Amino acid sequence: MTNRAEMTRRDILKSGAAASTVTLGPGVTLMAFGGTPAEASSRADAGKRWGLLIDASKCSADCSDCVTACKVENGWGQDMEHGHIDPEQAPEWIRKVTLRDKETGREVSAPVMCQHCEDPPCVDVCPTGASMKRIDGIVQVDKHICIGCRYCMMACPFKARSFVHEAVTDQSVNAPRGKGTVESCNLCAPRIDSGRIPACVEACEKAGHSAILFGDLKDPDSPISKALRDYDTVALRSDLELNAGVRYTNL
Amino acid sequence: MRLVLAFLAVCGLAVGAAADGAGPVVPTATGEPHPATENWRANHMVYMKHDRDLTMRDGVRDLGPEDHEINASLAECFDCHAVKDEAGQEVSFEDERHFCRVCHDYAAVTVDCFMCHRSTPADNTAYRAMATADDPASIEAYLARLSEEMSQ
Numbered sequence: 001m002t003n004r005a006e007m008t009r010r011d012i013l014k015s016g017a018a019a020s021t022v023t024l025g026p027g028v029t030l031m032a033f034g035g036t037p038a039e040a041s042s043r044a045d046a047g048k049r050w051g052l053l054i055d056a057s058k059c060s061a062d063c064s065d066c067v068t069a070c071k072v073e074n075g076w077g078q079d080m081e082h083g084h085i086d087p088e089q090a091p092e093w094i095r096k097v098t099l100r101d102k103e104t105g106r107e108v109s110a111p112v113m114c115q116h117c118e119d120p121p122c123v124d125v126c127p128t129g130a131s132m133k134r135i136d137g138i139v140q141v142d143k144h145i146c147i148g149c150r151y152c153m154m155a156c157p158f159k160a161r162s163f164v165h166e167a168v169t170d171q172s173v174n175a176p177r178g179k180g181t182v183e184s185c186n187l188c189a190p191r192i193d194s195g196r197i198p199a200c201v202e203a204c205e206k207a208g209h210s211a212i213l214f215g216d217l218k219d220p221d222s223p224i225s226k227a228l229r230d231y232d233t234v235a236l237r238s239d240l241e242l243n244a245g246v247r248y249t250n251l
Numbered sequence: 252m253r254l255v256l257a258f259l260a261v262c263g264l265a266v267g268a269a270a271d272g273a274g275p276v277v278p279t280a281t282g283e284p285h286p287a288t289e290n291w292r293a294n295h296m297v298y299m300k301h302d303r304d305l306t307m308r309d310g311v312r313d314l315g316p317e318d319h320e321i322n323a324s325l326a327e328c329f330d331c332h333a334v335k336d337e338a339g340q341e342v343s344f345e346d347e348r349h350f351c352r353v354c355h356d357y358a359a360v361t362v363d364c365f366m367c368h369r370s371t372p373a374d375n376t377a378y379r380a381m382a383t384a385d386d387p388a389s390i391e392a393y394l395a396r397l398s399e400e401m402s403q
Contacts, residue, residue, distance in 0.1 A: 044310030178367030195382035223397040
């Protein structure tokens, strides 16, 4: 069975995991079913763990460029979605949070998004395996198999996940999203896979704040690893020992 | 029993007739044809399902020159398989002239893809190629800026 063009559906089903790559014609190759070279050289790199370090002292309280950039990049936060639902239920991949010390009145502002935990509670509770962690540390929802049960939303200590309540049309090609599934920050996985920094990091830098530092936590020489060694940083809800990939300093 | 058999025979005839000429008219596409159109018609769902898991779960985008070409990104289907309306606008899945709907309506097979995916040609094709160092949004350029900043 060398010519895939002559295979019937029955043949494909029978072949199971055996088939790999088959040349259909000059320069055109189709691949299917396990063990292909592409699977071995996956884009997501197990030798990396992507993370963010957010410097709250650099984050301006009246700036929300990261949130805007995320909305534009991933297509959430459109008005039509908010027509019939409570604002509390509206999709929110990233939000600005302002903390105020009651004693001193000191206020700091910082963005909060999916914290990309090493041990994500959302993955633990997912009944279908839709809530998943990529080998490079990105935690995301595989909407193909998400049934919309929202257990992950309950499990997340950071309120990072949201549910799409309304039918969505004209989605961004980079961020498919639709009614009945849960979604959250995926650290702009399509951008990272094509060698680009996440949209919020780019926007923060463009706004002149550079409050979000992006990099590889597993590389000891990366700027983010150096900064984590040099400065006093915290993970939100560090008592839960989730080892978040998003860290904060000067909170 | 006879009635049922007669009904089935009529149904069979109807389907036969449809297959002979009244079947779906697949909208013509632009670009190079698939080397095996029949194979794509029969097995597209298998290929797409396989690739979706590779892309989504393993981050395989196959953008490097040395990579294997997957060639089955749903977004890229609409580079060629877009149907335009009278005004020259590409129709979405809402419209029954949409490339996928023509056959799927005929075969009464539900398509769930477009509950989440865009059903018209891509609004952004920038991520179809690896970022080069001169792209300010590239990780490479970003790290270079950071090291410059740190050395100051």
